[in-house]
Amino acid sequence: MNTHKPVLLREVIEYLDPQPNQNFIDCTFGGGGHSIVILAKTLPNGKILGIDANRDSLEKFKIQNSKFKNKDRLILINDNFRNLKSIYANNFPYPVSGILLDLGLSSMELGDPERGFSFLTDGLLDMRFDQQKHGLTAGEVLNKYDLENLIKIFTEYGEAPRGKAWQVAKAVVAARKRQLFRTTFDFSRVILQVFYPRAVERGEITMATKDFYHKRRKITHPATQFFQALRIEVNDELGNLREVLPSAMEILAKGGRLAVISFHSLEDRIVKNFFRDGAKAGQLKILTKKPIGPEEIERQENPRSRSAKLRVAEKR
Numbered sequence: 534m535n536t537h538k539p540v541l542l543r544e545v546i547e548y549l550d551p552q553p554n555q556n557f558i559d560c561t562f563g564g565g566g567h568s569i570v571i572l573a574k575t576l577p578n579g580k581i582l583g584i585d586a587n588r589d590s591l592e593k594f595k596i597q598n599s600k601f602k603n604k605d606r607l608i609l610i611n612d613n614f615r616n617l618k619s620i621y622a623n624n625f626p627y628p629v630s631g632i633l634l635d636l637g638l639s640s641m642e643l644g645d646p647e648r649g650f651s652f653l654t655d656g657l658l659d660m661r662f663d664q665q666k667h668g669l670t671a672g673e674v675l676n677k678y679d680l681e682n683l684i685k686i687f688t689e690y691g692e693a694p695r696g697k698a699w700q701v702a703k704a705v706v707a708a709r710k711r712q713l714f715r716t717t718f719d720f721s722r723v724i725l726q727v728f729y730p731r732a733v734e735r736g737e738i739t740m741a742t743k744d745f746y747h748k749r750r751k752i753t754h755p756a757t758q759f760f761q762a763l764r765i766e767v768n769d770e771l772g773n774l775r776e777v778l779p780s781a782m783e784i785l786a787k788g789g790r791l792a793v794i795s796f797h798s799l800e801d802r803i804v805k806n807f808f809r810d811g812a813k814a815g816q817l818k819i820l821t822k823k824p825i826g827p828e829e830i831e832r833q834e835n836p837r838s839r840s841a842k843l844r845v846a847e848k849r
């Protein structure tokens with residue numbers, strides 16, 4: 534679970550179409566899955582600016598690839614991609630043929646209990662991509678936000694029905710009076726008590742057990758949408774995306790391409806609207822009339838890919 538399989542790799546490469554000596558920006562470097570292929574296609578002199586808010590991912594990549602031949606063609610920067618303009622201005626004096634955003638989190642991050650992204654393992658409720666920076670952790674959001682704000686993030690960012698969002702928010706406020714939220718299981722326990730009070734009471738659900746749902750119900754775990762909401766709030770993910778899209782278009786050379794992989798409808802809508810407005814204004818051409826999803830084989834081999842949607846536009 535600790536390696537990350539790049540999603541829609543073939544499709545991204547097809548659309549970005551990297552050629553020898555072209556330069557690219559990978560705004561979400563992660564484990565470098567997409568970048569490594571781009572580096573191979575842009576030999577001998579093409580360069581990549583790789584950005585990631587998670588310092589550990591970049592450090593891990595450097596250690597694992599210490600003998601990596603293409604090192605001098607790869608510039609890695611630990612920062613938030615919403616600062617793309619200044620990152621580019623300060624580190625990458627090259628024209629850019631393509632920019633990639635592969636949003637969300639990597640399997641390494643999801644599988645790391647210290648990051649608190651997963652409701653399937655118990656870990657501190659952190660969820661910040663960048664743990665070095667300040668900003669509220671997921672635990673602090675649960676412990677500090679008032680009822681209305683909790684309902685708002687659960688409905689807007691988790692797309693939870695208002696009734697359930699209200700119930701979970703109320704349960705959070707009641708639970709934190711007894712004991713503050715500290716771990717992922719503290720939160721998933723509260724969610725499960727709202728959704729399945731009798732099963733929890735009877736001890737049929739011990740904790741965030743995947744099996745309970747997979748075997749008996751084959752439905753999405755109810756914690757999914759609430760964990761998603763917290764993650765989006767903690768990292769201001771939608772704000773980051775709104776900020777980076779115009780910067781990316783500005784940086785791209787004419788004819789350069791912007792590829793964005795999103796994993797839920799909130800992100801996809803922002804990308805879709807940005808492309809639509811840009812096309813209307815004659816600033817870009819949309820290359821993917823409909824978003825591209827994974828083929829059946831990828832869906833089976835990599836369940837994380839199932840919700841992925843790729844949209845690509847070309848700068849005019």
Ligand SMILES: C[S@@+](CC[C@H](N)C(=O)[O-])C[C@H]1O[C@@H](n2cnc3c(N)ncnc32)[C@H](O)[C@@H]1O
Nearest residue numbers: 539561563564565566567585586587613614635
């Ligand atoms: C889905 S993973 C990318 C995986 C990568 N394409 C690969 O194949 O190895 C998304 C990465 O983006 C990073 N990330 C998320 N939001 C970010 C932001 N606002 N700025 C910079 N990096 C961010 C995460 O830390 C994570 O490593």
